[in-house]
Amino acid sequence: MKLLIVDDEPIEREGMQAILQKxxxxxxxxxxxxxKLxxxxxxxxxxxxxLMDIMMPGMTGLEAxxxxxxxxxxxxxVMVTAFDMFDYAREAIKLGVKDYLLKPSRASEIVDTVxxxxxxxxxEREAExxxxxxxEKWQQALTLAETDIVTQLLFDHIHEVHIDMLVEMLNIRSTAEKFVLVVLLPxxxxHYYISIKEKVRENGTAWIGALYGRQLPIIMFRDQEKSFRLQAITLAASILSLGKKQMGSGWFIGIGQVYEPLDEIRQSYxxxxxxxxxxxxxxxxxxxxxxxxxSLETDNQIIKRQQKDFFDQIRLGxxxxxxxxxxxxIRQHENGGNSLIYTQQRVLELLWVANRVMDEMGMEANAPFFPFQVQDYRQLRTETLLLLERMNAIYDAHYDQVEDDKIHQIKQFIYEHSHKAISLDILAQRVNLSPIYxxxxxxxxxxxxxxxxxTECRIEKAKKLLNDPERSLKEITFEGRLS
Structure with a gap:
């Protein structure tokens, strides 16, 4: 800590410093x-x-x-004053001075007061x-709550903390109009994640999700002072300005429609x-x-339902x-007499949804494109199935790796804890999967x-224990849980 002794008498300053330094x-x-000094x-x-002396030339201690x-x-x-300056000392205490010392003071009084x-x-330092x-911890908690809200709203994930509690933590009106931006990063x-969050904050109120693969979902709240398009375009331009030198290497922003109810925001996503x-x-x-x-107007509701079902089926594999x-x-459009170009676009939209969901889940799948304009519905079915097979192979390869890792974790846990009661529920909590799965x-x-x-693990442990001549069969049976 730092202390300043102010007195016009050098001998007073030096004496005070010697006492306090000791x-x-x-x-x-x-x-x-x-x-002044x-x-x-x-x-x-x-x-x-x-430590401020009251009576000094030029400027009194109270003025200083x-x-x-x-x-x-x-x-x-702490004021330092002579006996006849007591009234000044009382005035100083009114100003918030913590204490005062009378001249001359004993060393013990100086030390006690200071x-x-x-x-x-x-x-106060510790409290601060x-x-x-x-x-800082609260700010971290708010950030986690924010990403958790986005995850629950857009991806239908179930979390321990209910979404209403998270919304209350963030103190944002959940009834306000909202729309979703999806930022595709190169x-x-x-490393652009923090910079994008700062840009979004500069442009209004939002819930910013976690980065999934190359995708960053943002739930933006409508600014009633601007039109929807102006607000969205301004925000998109602000975000894209971060990657001006990389515009040809993956940057893109998709903007959904405006919705008010929380349970409809997933449609905007x-x-x-x-x-x-x-x-x-x-x-x-x-x-x-x-x-x-x-588009055919009669298709709109069907298309929305198909897209939602497609999201769910992709996540479930x-x-x-x-x-x-x-x-x-494809068959419905063919039987309905719709044009081949229209049907191909609708199929491509669904495949693109699948690609985005896989990207969100951490799988790097190439964007689905038909290599050419198909000539008939038979060819459309063939090319579509080829694209689906490639996506299916990427999905399976990803989850084979995930399952191998999980199986290894489960086997290791069972082996290390085979002497305890282990249920499917305990294993599920350990590796964050459902018991049935x-x-x-x-x-x-x-x-x-x-x-x-x-059971095999317990038998193997019992075999090893049987080699120990110091252990009885009763002890081994108890430790191996074989009884």
Missing amino acids: AFPDLTIYQGKNG AIELANVIQPDLI IEKIQAEHSSIKF GRVLEECRR ATSQIQH KGGE QEALIATIDTTLAAKSRFYADVPAL NWVSIRSGVLDL ISKMFKGKLGINYIDFL
């Missing part, structure tokens, strides 16, 4: 010979405590305190540090994804409403249902169920 060896002590030193060194307090409210003061004020300074840590562009169907556009951003429609659904779509995965990968594997 009592508080870690204290850094400075000296000032008048009030005290103000200058306070600005430079910002001491924790100032008033000026210093105006700039540095946290600095504390010690009390320094202890108060120390406690604790408050800062708590503030490969390796994860799906629309934003579809708006990114062609990232070769020069503008590098597009509204869903501007996607070339070729139900590729048989996916293939069946796409072929049904674990049972199915275990059987499929190892050819036995987890109970059989657990």
